[in-house]
Amino acid sequence: AHPWVNKALERAQSKVEARNFDIRKNLLKYDDVMNEQRKAIFAQRKEIMESDDLSDVIREMRYDVIEELTSQYISNDSYKEQWQVDQLELRLKENLALDLPLKEWCDEDGLDAESLINRISEGSDNLMAKKAGMYGLDVMRKIEKQVLLQTIDKSWQDHLLILEHLRSVVAFRGYAQKDPLNEYKSEAFALFENLLQRLRGQVTKFMSFVQVVDPTEYELDKGNNSLPVKGRQENNKAMESTNKNRGRISRNAPCPCGSG
Numbered sequence: 001a002h003p004w005v006n007k008a009l010e011r012a013q014s015k016v017e018a019r020n021f022d023i024r025k026n027l028l029k030y031d032d033v034m035n036e037q038r039k040a041i042f043a044q045r046k047e048i049m050e051s052d053d054l055s056d057v058i059r060e061m062r063y064d065v066i067e068e069l070t071s072q073y074i075s076n077d078s079y080k081e082q083w084q085v086d087q088l089e090l091r092l093k094e095n096l097a098l099d100l101p102l103k104e105w106c107d108e109d110g111l112d113a114e115s116l117i118n119r120i121s122e123g124s125d126n127l128m129a130k131k132a133g134m135y136g137l138d139v140m141r142k143i144e145k146q147v148l149l150q151t152i153d154k155s156w157q158d159h160l161l162i163l164e165h166l167r168s169v170v171a172f173r174g175y176a177q178k179d180p181l182n183e184y185k186s187e188a189f190a191l192f193e194n195l196l197q198r199l200r201g202q203v204t205k206f207m208s209f210v211q212v213v214d215p216t217e218y219e220l221d222k223g224n225n226s227l228p229v230k231g232r233q234e235n236n237k238a239m240e241s242t243n244k245n246r247g248r249i250s251r252n253a254p255c256p257c258g259s260g
Helices: 003-050 055-071 085-096 102-107 113-135 137-176 180-209
Strands: none
Touching (some): 003 137, 085 102, 085 180, 113 180
Protein backbone atom coordinates (compact mmCIF):
# COMPACT_ATOMS: atom_id res chain seq x y z
CA ALA A 1 0.00 0.00 0.00
CA HIS A 2 1.02 3.60 -0.50
CA PRO A 3 2.76 5.21 2.54
CA TRP A 4 0.07 7.90 2.96
CA VAL A 5 -2.59 5.15 3.06
CA ASN A 6 -0.68 3.47 5.90
CA LYS A 7 -0.47 6.80 7.74
CA ALA A 8 -4.22 7.35 7.33
CA LEU A 9 -4.97 3.86 8.66
CA GLU A 10 -2.68 4.42 11.66
CA ARG A 11 -4.41 7.70 12.50
CA ALA A 12 -7.82 6.05 12.18
CA GLN A 13 -6.71 3.16 14.40
CA SER A 14 -5.38 5.59 17.02
CA LYS A 15 -8.70 7.46 17.07
CA VAL A 16 -10.64 4.21 17.48
CA GLU A 17 -8.37 3.07 20.32
CA ALA A 18 -8.65 6.45 22.04
CA ARG A 19 -12.42 6.40 21.75
CA ASN A 20 -12.58 2.83 23.08
CA PHE A 21 -10.41 3.90 26.01
CA ASP A 22 -12.77 6.79 26.78
CA ILE A 23 -15.76 4.44 26.64
CA ARG A 24 -14.07 1.95 29.00
CA LYS A 25 -13.09 4.76 31.35
CA ASN A 26 -16.64 6.08 31.37
CA LEU A 27 -18.09 2.62 31.99
CA LEU A 28 -15.76 2.25 34.97
CA LYS A 29 -17.22 5.46 36.41
CA TYR A 30 -20.69 3.97 36.10
CA ASP A 31 -19.43 0.82 37.81
CA ASP A 32 -17.93 2.94 40.60
CA VAL A 33 -21.40 4.17 41.50
CA MET A 34 -22.73 0.62 41.64
CA ASN A 35 -19.75 -0.62 43.64
CA GLU A 36 -20.20 2.08 46.29
CA GLN A 37 -23.79 0.99 46.75
CA ARG A 38 -22.73 -2.66 46.77
CA LYS A 39 -20.22 -1.92 49.56
CA ALA A 40 -22.94 -0.28 51.66
CA ILE A 41 -25.37 -3.17 51.19
CA PHE A 42 -22.82 -5.91 51.80
CA ALA A 43 -21.43 -4.16 54.89
CA GLN A 44 -24.96 -4.13 56.29
CA ARG A 45 -25.42 -7.77 55.31
CA LYS A 46 -22.15 -8.74 57.02
CA GLU A 47 -23.30 -7.07 60.25
CA ILE A 48 -26.58 -8.96 60.09
CA MET A 49 -24.81 -12.28 59.49
CA GLU A 50 -22.57 -11.73 62.51
CA SER A 51 -25.39 -10.69 64.86
CA ASP A 52 -27.65 -12.98 66.89
CA ASP A 53 -30.00 -10.21 68.01
CA LEU A 54 -31.36 -7.84 65.39
CA SER A 55 -34.39 -6.70 67.36
CA ASP A 56 -33.08 -3.11 67.55
CA VAL A 57 -32.64 -2.98 63.76
CA ILE A 58 -36.13 -4.39 63.18
CA ARG A 59 -37.62 -1.95 65.70
CA GLU A 60 -35.93 1.09 64.12
CA MET A 61 -37.13 -0.02 60.69
CA ARG A 62 -40.65 -0.31 62.04
CA TYR A 63 -40.49 3.15 63.63
CA ASP A 64 -39.22 4.64 60.35
CA VAL A 65 -42.09 3.00 58.43
CA ILE A 66 -44.64 4.33 60.94
CA GLU A 67 -43.21 7.85 60.71
CA GLU A 68 -43.04 7.79 56.89
CA LEU A 69 -46.56 6.40 56.65
CA THR A 70 -48.11 8.80 59.16
CA SER A 71 -46.46 11.87 57.63
CA GLN A 72 -48.25 11.13 54.34
CA TYR A 73 -51.66 11.69 55.95
CA ILE A 74 -51.04 13.73 59.11
CA SER A 75 -49.20 17.03 59.47
CA ASN A 76 -48.79 19.61 62.22
CA ASP A 77 -48.84 22.21 59.46
CA SER A 78 -52.48 21.44 58.67
CA TYR A 79 -55.70 21.58 60.67
CA LYS A 80 -56.96 18.37 62.24
CA GLU A 81 -59.99 18.55 59.98
CA GLN A 82 -57.59 18.09 57.06
CA TRP A 83 -55.93 15.01 58.53
CA GLN A 84 -56.66 11.91 56.45
CA VAL A 85 -57.32 9.62 59.38
CA ASP A 86 -59.37 7.03 57.49
CA GLN A 87 -56.60 6.49 54.94
CA LEU A 88 -53.98 6.22 57.67
CA GLU A 89 -56.07 3.63 59.54
CA LEU A 90 -56.30 1.56 56.36
CA ARG A 91 -52.58 1.76 55.63
CA LEU A 92 -51.72 0.75 59.21
CA LYS A 93 -53.94 -2.32 58.88
CA GLU A 94 -52.40 -3.22 55.52
CA ASN A 95 -48.77 -2.69 56.44
CA LEU A 96 -48.49 -3.21 60.20
CA ALA A 97 -51.53 -5.36 61.09
CA LEU A 98 -52.65 -2.59 63.45
CA ASP A 99 -56.28 -1.77 64.25
CA LEU A 100 -56.07 1.36 66.38
CA PRO A 101 -58.72 3.94 67.47
CA LEU A 102 -57.10 6.81 65.58
CA LYS A 103 -60.31 8.85 65.31
CA GLU A 104 -60.78 8.77 69.08
CA TRP A 105 -57.20 9.81 69.63
CA CYS A 106 -57.44 12.64 67.10
CA ASP A 107 -60.52 14.03 68.87
CA GLU A 108 -58.42 14.65 71.97
CA ASP A 109 -57.29 18.22 72.62
CA GLY A 110 -53.58 18.84 72.31
CA LEU A 111 -52.82 15.71 70.29
CA ASP A 112 -50.27 16.54 67.60
CA ALA A 113 -48.65 14.45 64.86
CA GLU A 114 -45.67 13.51 67.02
CA SER A 115 -47.91 12.26 69.83
CA LEU A 116 -49.93 10.24 67.34
CA ILE A 117 -46.77 8.65 65.91
CA ASN A 118 -45.68 7.74 69.44
CA ARG A 119 -49.02 6.06 70.18
CA ILE A 120 -48.94 4.12 66.90
CA SER A 121 -45.38 3.01 67.66
CA GLU A 122 -46.47 1.89 71.11
CA GLY A 123 -49.34 -0.09 69.59
CA SER A 124 -46.91 -1.76 67.21
CA ASP A 125 -44.52 -2.53 70.08
CA ASN A 126 -47.38 -4.22 71.93
CA LEU A 127 -48.24 -6.34 68.90
CA MET A 128 -44.65 -7.51 68.47
CA ALA A 129 -44.28 -8.15 72.22
CA LYS A 130 -47.40 -10.32 72.04
CA LYS A 131 -45.87 -12.33 69.17
CA ALA A 132 -42.63 -12.74 71.11
CA GLY A 133 -44.63 -13.93 74.11
CA MET A 134 -46.47 -16.49 71.99
CA TYR A 135 -43.49 -17.83 70.05
CA GLY A 136 -40.52 -17.11 72.30
CA LEU A 137 -37.70 -14.59 71.91
CA ASP A 138 -35.31 -17.12 70.39
CA VAL A 139 -37.79 -17.95 67.62
CA MET A 140 -38.42 -14.26 66.89
CA ARG A 141 -34.68 -13.50 66.70
CA LYS A 142 -34.14 -16.28 64.16
CA ILE A 143 -37.09 -15.18 62.02
CA GLU A 144 -35.92 -11.55 62.08
CA LYS A 145 -32.46 -12.52 60.89
CA GLN A 146 -33.66 -14.74 58.08
CA VAL A 147 -36.26 -12.26 56.86
CA LEU A 148 -33.69 -9.45 56.82
CA LEU A 149 -31.17 -11.49 54.84
CA GLN A 150 -33.71 -12.77 52.31
CA THR A 151 -35.23 -9.32 51.78
CA ILE A 152 -31.85 -7.62 51.36
CA ASP A 153 -30.71 -10.21 48.81
CA LYS A 154 -33.91 -9.97 46.75
CA SER A 155 -33.99 -6.16 46.94
CA TRP A 156 -30.38 -5.89 45.78
CA GLN A 157 -30.98 -8.23 42.82
CA ASP A 158 -33.95 -6.12 41.74
CA HIS A 159 -31.92 -2.93 42.22
CA LEU A 160 -29.13 -4.18 39.92
CA LEU A 161 -31.64 -4.71 37.13
CA ILE A 162 -33.02 -1.20 37.62
CA LEU A 163 -29.52 0.32 37.52
CA GLU A 164 -28.74 -1.55 34.31
CA HIS A 165 -31.89 -0.13 32.75
CA LEU A 166 -31.05 3.36 34.04
CA ARG A 167 -27.60 3.21 32.42
CA SER A 168 -29.15 2.61 29.00
CA VAL A 169 -31.74 5.36 29.53
CA VAL A 170 -29.36 8.16 30.59
CA ALA A 171 -27.12 7.48 27.59
CA PHE A 172 -29.70 9.28 25.43
CA ARG A 173 -29.74 12.38 27.62
CA GLY A 174 -26.48 13.58 26.10
CA TYR A 175 -28.60 14.73 23.17
CA ALA A 176 -30.43 17.06 25.57
CA GLN A 177 -27.15 18.72 26.62
CA LYS A 178 -27.08 16.78 29.91
CA ASP A 179 -24.12 14.87 31.28
CA PRO A 180 -25.22 11.20 31.28
CA LEU A 181 -22.86 10.25 34.13
CA ASN A 182 -24.12 13.03 36.42
CA GLU A 183 -27.69 12.07 35.57
CA TYR A 184 -26.88 8.45 36.40
CA LYS A 185 -25.22 9.33 39.72
CA SER A 186 -28.14 11.49 40.80
CA GLU A 187 -30.86 8.99 39.90
CA ALA A 188 -28.87 5.99 41.15
CA PHE A 189 -28.65 7.66 44.56
CA ALA A 190 -32.40 8.32 44.61
CA LEU A 191 -33.05 4.69 43.59
CA PHE A 192 -30.80 3.46 46.39
CA GLU A 193 -32.72 5.54 48.92
CA ASN A 194 -35.90 4.05 47.49
CA LEU A 195 -34.43 0.55 47.85
CA LEU A 196 -33.77 1.14 51.56
CA GLN A 197 -37.29 2.51 52.04
CA ARG A 198 -38.85 -0.53 50.34
CA LEU A 199 -36.61 -2.80 52.38
CA ARG A 200 -37.87 -1.28 55.63
CA GLY A 201 -41.45 -1.57 54.47
CA GLN A 202 -41.20 -5.19 53.35
CA VAL A 203 -39.41 -6.39 56.48
CA THR A 204 -41.84 -4.50 58.72
CA LYS A 205 -44.87 -5.87 56.90
CA PHE A 206 -43.66 -9.45 57.04
CA MET A 207 -42.80 -9.29 60.74
CA SER A 208 -46.16 -7.64 61.52
CA PHE A 209 -48.18 -10.38 59.85
CA VAL A 210 -45.95 -13.40 60.42
CA GLN A 211 -47.34 -16.40 62.29
CA VAL A 212 -45.30 -19.33 63.53
CA VAL A 213 -46.94 -22.66 62.75
CA ASP A 214 -45.36 -24.61 65.62
CA PRO A 215 -42.81 -22.81 67.85
CA THR A 216 -41.82 -26.07 69.56
CA GLU A 217 -40.63 -27.50 66.27
CA TYR A 218 -38.93 -24.31 65.15
CA GLU A 219 -35.60 -24.94 63.58
CA LEU A 220 -33.59 -23.04 61.00
CA ASP A 221 -32.83 -25.76 58.46
CA LYS A 222 -29.15 -25.80 57.60
CA GLY A 223 -30.00 -27.37 54.26
CA ASN A 224 -32.45 -24.87 52.79
CA ASN A 225 -32.82 -22.17 55.46
CA SER A 226 -36.59 -22.64 55.48
CA LEU A 227 -38.76 -21.13 58.17
CA PRO A 228 -41.83 -22.86 59.66
CA VAL A 229 -43.83 -19.65 59.58
CA LYS A 230 -46.89 -18.30 57.84
CA GLY A 231 -47.03 -14.83 56.32
CA ARG A 232 -50.45 -13.21 56.02
CA GLN A 233 -51.35 -10.91 53.18
CA GLU A 234 -53.41 -7.75 53.46
CA ASN A 235 -56.64 -9.72 53.59
CA ASN A 236 -55.18 -11.71 56.52
CA LYS A 237 -55.61 -15.04 54.71
CA ALA A 238 -52.88 -17.50 55.59
CA MET A 239 -50.73 -18.61 52.69
CA GLU A 240 -51.46 -22.02 51.23
CA SER A 241 -49.68 -24.95 52.84
CA THR A 242 -49.75 -28.73 52.75
CA ASN A 243 -48.95 -31.86 54.74
CA LYS A 244 -45.82 -32.03 56.83
CA ASN A 245 -44.30 -28.80 55.49
CA ARG A 246 -47.43 -26.78 56.17
CA GLY A 247 -46.68 -23.06 56.14
CA ARG A 248 -42.98 -23.40 55.35
CA ILE A 249 -41.39 -20.68 53.25
CA SER A 250 -38.26 -21.62 51.32
CA ARG A 251 -35.50 -19.06 50.87
CA ASN A 252 -36.35 -18.56 47.17
CA ALA A 253 -40.12 -18.42 47.56
CA PRO A 254 -41.98 -15.11 47.02
CA CYS A 255 -42.58 -13.16 50.20
CA PRO A 256 -46.16 -13.88 51.38
CA CYS A 257 -46.62 -10.28 52.48
CA GLY A 258 -47.42 -9.51 48.85
CA SER A 259 -44.20 -7.58 48.11
CA GLY A 260 -42.87 -10.34 45.85
